[in-house]
Amino acid sequence: MTPDPARGYALAALTGDLKIPAAKSATIRSLVEKRMDAELFAMSYDYVGDMAETVALIWTDVNYSPPKFTEVVEELQKSNKASAAIALEKWMDRLDTTGRWALLKLATGGLRVGVSARLAKMALAQEFEASVDEVEEIWHSIEPPYDDLFRWLEGSGEKPNYALGAGFRPVMLANPLEEGLLSQLDPLSYVAEWKWDGIRVQAISRDGKKKLYTRTGEDIGYSFPDILNSLDFDAVIDGELLIRDQKSNKLQEAAPFSTLQKRLGRKRPSTKIISEMPAFIRAYDLLFEGEEDLRGFAFEDRRKRLEIWAKNAPSTIDISATIPFKTWQELSKIRSEARETGIEGLMLKRKSSFYLPGRPKNQWYKWKREPLTLDLVLMYAQRGHGRRSSYYSDFTLGAWSDAETLVPVCKAYSGYTDKELVKIDKWVREHTNDRFGPVRSVTPGLVLEIAFDAAQYSKRHKSGVALRFPRIKRLRWDKPISEAETLQHVKSLIQEPQS
Amino acid sequence: MQGIKFDWLKSCPEGLYCQPADCFIDPARAVPRALITHGHADHARPGHEKVLATKETLKIMKVRYPSDLAQHQQLNFGEKIRIGEVTVWLAPAGHILGSAQVVMEYQGQRAVVSGDYKRQADPTAIPFEPITCDLFVTEATFALPVFRHPKPESQLEKLLSSLQAFPERPHLLGVYGLGKCQRILLLLRDLGFDAPIYLHGALVGLTELYRSMGFDFGNLLPVQGVAKSDLSSALVLAPPSATIDRWSRRFTDPRIGIASGWMQVRGRARQRRAEIPLIISDHADWDDLLRTCNETQAETVWITHGREDALAYELGKRGQKAIPLRLSGRQEESE
Numbered sequence: 001m002t003p004d005p006a007r008g009y010a011l012a013a014l015t016g017d018l019k020i021p022a023a024k025s026a027t028i029r030s031l032v033e034k035r036m037d038a039e040l041f042a043m044s045y046d047y048v049g050d051m052a053e054t055v056a057l058i059w060t061d062v063n064y065s066p067p068k069f070t071e072v073v074e075e076l077q078k079s080n081k082a083s084a085a086i087a088l089e090k091w092m093d094r095l096d097t098t099g100r101w102a103l104l105k106l107a108t109g110g111l112r113v114g115v116s117a118r119l120a121k122m123a124l125a126q127e128f129e130a131s132v133d134e135v136e137e138i139w140h141s142i143e144p145p146y147d148d149l150f151r152w153l154e155g156s157g158e159k160p161n162y163a164l165g166a167g168f169r170p171v172m173l174a175n176p177l178e179e180g181l182l183s184q185l186d187p188l189s190y191v192a193e194w195k196w197d198g199i200r201v202q203a204i205s206r207d208g209k210k211k212l213y214t215r216t217g218e219d220i221g222y223s224f225p226d227i228l229n230s231l232d233f234d235a236v237i238d239g240e241l242l243i244r245d246q247k248s249n250k251l252q253e254a255a256p257f258s259t260l261q262k263r264l265g266r267k268r269p270s271t272k273i274i275s276e277m278p279a280f281i282r283a284y285d286l287l288f289e290g291e292e293d294l295r296g297f298a299f300e301d302r303r304k305r306l307e308i309w310a311k312n313a314p315s316t317i318d319i320s321a322t323i324p325f326k327t328w329q330e331l332s333k334i335r336s337e338a339r340e341t342g343i344e345g346l347m348l349k350r351k352s353s354f355y356l357p358g359r360p361k362n363q364w365y366k367w368k369r370e371p372l373t374l375d376l377v378l379m380y381a382q383r384g385h386g387r388r389s390s391y392y393s394d395f396t397l398g399a400w401s402d403a404e405t406l407v408p409v410c411k412a413y414s415g416y417t418d419k420e421l422v423k424i425d426k427w428v429r430e431h432t433n434d435r436f437g438p439v440r441s442v443t444p445g446l447v448l449e450i451a452f453d454a455a456q457y458s459k460r461h462k463s464g465v466a467l468r469f470p471r472i473k474r475l476r477w478d479k480p481i482s483e484a485e486t487l488q489h490v491k492s493l494i495q496e497p498q499s
Numbered sequence: 500m501q502g503i504k505f506d507w508l509k510s511c512p513e514g515l516y517c518q519p520a521d522c523f524i525d526p527a528r529a530v531p532r533a534l535i536t537h538g539h540a541d542h543a544r545p546g547h548e549k550v551l552a553t554k555e556t557l558k559i560m561k562v563r564y565p566s567d568l569a570q571h572q573q574l575n576f577g578e579k580i581r582i583g584e585v586t587v588w589l590a591p592a593g594h595i596l597g598s599a600q601v602v603m604e605y606q607g608q609r610a611v612v613s614g615d616y617k618r619q620a621d622p623t624a625i626p627f628e629p630i631t632c633d634l635f636v637t638e639a640t641f642a643l644p645v646f647r648h649p650k651p652e653s654q655l656e657k658l659l660s661s662l663q664a665f666p667e668r669p670h671l672l673g674v675y676g677l678g679k680c681q682r683i684l685l686l687l688r689d690l691g692f693d694a695p696i697y698l699h700g701a702l703v704g705l706t707e708l709y710r711s712m713g714f715d716f717g718n719l720l721p722v723q724g725v726a727k728s729d730l731s732s733a734l735v736l737a738p739p740s741a742t743i744d745r746w747s748r749r750f751t752d753p754r755i756g757i758a759s760g761w762m763q764v765r766g767r768a769r770q771r772r773a774e775i776p777l778i779i780s781d782h783a784d785w786d787d788l789l790r791t792c793n794e795t796q797a798e799t800v801w802i803t804h805g806r807e808d809a810l811a812y813e814l815g816k817r818g819q820k821a822i823p824l825r826l827s828g829r830q831e832e833s834e
Contacts, residue, residue, distance in 0.1 A: 043809045044643045
């Protein structure tokens with residue numbers, strides 16, 4: 001087994017928690033340009049497209065005697081820019097191509113090996129036969145190289161103390177409501193709420209620390225200083241992050257998801273952005289109040305506590321209202337009539353449900369709105385990955401911008417059955433008119449029915465529109481392409497004003 | 500163009516043309532008289548009236564173009580002939596079986612057209628011989644300092660350790676069908692791999708030709724007709740494009756390898772979906788290109804295809820006049 005502290009640092013490198021601020025891409029570039037012709041380096045970088053990889057390949061082997069991983073991490077962590085450059089240069093001379101690549105990626109924080117932070121934690125939990133939720137729970141209160149974590153996992157130490165920290169708590173998620181399930185559920189045992197179309201967040205304020213996490217535990221506080229500054233309480237809140245719709249008269253109205261996206265992309269929003277797109281949290285749940293852990297209480301009890309707590313909540317937090325109903329039929333009608341942009345559908349929460357991490361069965365259900373559909377024309381197909389790499393499985397679909405011109409409006413790569421995929425793949429091969437690497441352009445001739453959640457304006461796409469969560473619903477072999485949708489019709493489905 | 504004038508050799512749409520011999524070297528279109536450096540399809544095309552090449556290259560062309568009516572003339576390495584006013588002879592290029600450099604001497608000047616070449620050892624090809632000349636025509640497929648080909652044995656060890664680590668999974672290795680395939684078969688046998696090796700149908704004919712010329716590849720079996728269950732732990736060689744195309748669906752959960760100089764770059768390996776990228780190339784790498792251009796002592800170097808700008812830049816720095824020709828019709832990807 002990898003010894004401490006190397007295993008902890010390695011884990012941190014995989015989860016993206018290993019921070020080495022002193023090493024930058026520019027540092028590496030300056031190292032290589034000291035040793036070789038800048039012109040040749042530029043041509044090479046142009047060709048390879050990745051700084052660390054180009055340098056790793058171009059560096060001449062000197063003397064292979066690789067440094068220890070721990071030595072590298074610890075020395076880099078206490079380095080400043082100048083000393084980090086000296087250390088990197090020294091180690092590069094002692095490594096081979098792969099080693100140099102790994103070193104540079106490690107130092108600049110890009111050591112991606114196709115593993116998400118979540119997967120790394122799952123592997124860790126599996127190795128020590130622990131629960132991944134417990135690992136998630138303490139994750140944000142511990143730091144590399146995680147000596148206390150490993151001692152606890154190996155049974156030789158206490159579980160690291162996390163309850164008082166401002167760390168992320170694993171989130172409880174809902175299962176999709178399968179067709180026919182409703183008839184087996186008792187409406188009296190469930191509370192219904194809107195499923196708001198923002199991003200799920202956890203807002204924490206304790207011990208003077210304020211944090212805003214996504215549902216996967218990513219800290220996004222820096223993008224939302226307006227929220228962060230307002231957290232003047234001692235509690236942990238679960239809710240939906242939304243943008244207040246400035247154009248609506250109703251103060252409670254949430255702007256469409258595309259508005260939120262504009263803020264999510266900004267690391268440091270300007271005051272202008274904040275005033276134009278003010279964020280707020282619509283609270284679903286209260287996990288901690290003061291030091292009291294409420295997660296072991298039933299949902300209806302937590303809900304009562306949340307309602308009382310919310311009376312003194314800052315103006316950036318309101319409560320997600322519950323929807324009164326008596327029968328499923330009644331609720332179904334409410335659901336189908338809701339067309340506001342900020343609503344994705346309904347949530348059903350069992351009144352007796354504890355706040356359990358992960359996606360526990362039979363507790364919460366999401367009942368999404370019926371998707372919208374469009375008949376679009378297949379324009380391009382791209383090879384898939386992994387199991388699907390011998391199939392053309394990723395499709396670009398278009399709508400008519402005029403009688404003769406198709407413009408791409410979405411990409412879809414799911415929703416079909418294996419058998420349908422075989423058929424589309426065959427069709428693509430028989431109707432290819434051009435190839436660009438892994439992409440084939442096809443002669444228009446196949447209409448696919450696409451289901452999606454919303455249409456929105458997009459500056460990124462030539463057509464000016466983008467669809468959310470597009471997936472293939474049906475193959476329309478029967479439908480002539482001339483009867484596919486027009487771009488004008490697609491645009492008419494957008495419910496937001498054009499900015 | 501500075502330096503010595505070579506008005507008797509020029510770059511035309513069809514390819515390089517030697518005027519006083521009235522013949523083309525590796526022309527991209529059918530011509531009356533062609534000198535062919537080696538059998539790869541972007542150098543050896545069908546439809547010429549007369550073809551001059553090594554015995555091996557002619558045999559390869561016959562297998563590839565069985566109905567081609569070209570009149571073949573064989574030329575051995577070092578054997579000099581006169582074509583028009585030019586003395587022509589061939590020197591080994593080390594690229595694949597039968598691959599040659601074309602040496603042309605005219606009015607006291609010597610020009611060498613090297614075709615494709617490499618300096619690494621290859622059990623299927625006679626090693627490259629540097630020929631002193633006034634004009635050297637070189638390829639530049641891997642002409643960037645990021646390309647430094649490791650020893651092929653070290654790469655094949657990766658494949659062998661994967662076969663050991665995943666004995667229950669078939670291994671598909673994508674190889675170019677002429678040259679790379681046979682080189683790798685021999686190297687695998689040299690490394691002690693003596694299990695049967697399966698071949699994709701497209702590789703069988705040329706490998707058979709090698710065998711008829713005395714190469715011993717051990718036990719080779721065609722994939723065609725073998726049940727899926729019997730291929731569950733097989734090592735299979737196939738053209739690179741087949742490893743992720745429909746043909747590959749006959750294998751259960753295969754591990755995909757690609758043997759090519761391009762595998763040096765991670766993005767290329769990803770594009771090819773190669774889990775086991777093997778950096779094995781039949782072209783010269785950066786260091787060998789520079790070394791070779793230097794050894795020819797040529798005052799002028801013409802660069803046919805590849806990353807010609809980088810090579811021209813570096814040769815210029817070293818005092819050789821280097822000129823990119825930008826010949827059309829060369830498939831740089833086909834390695």
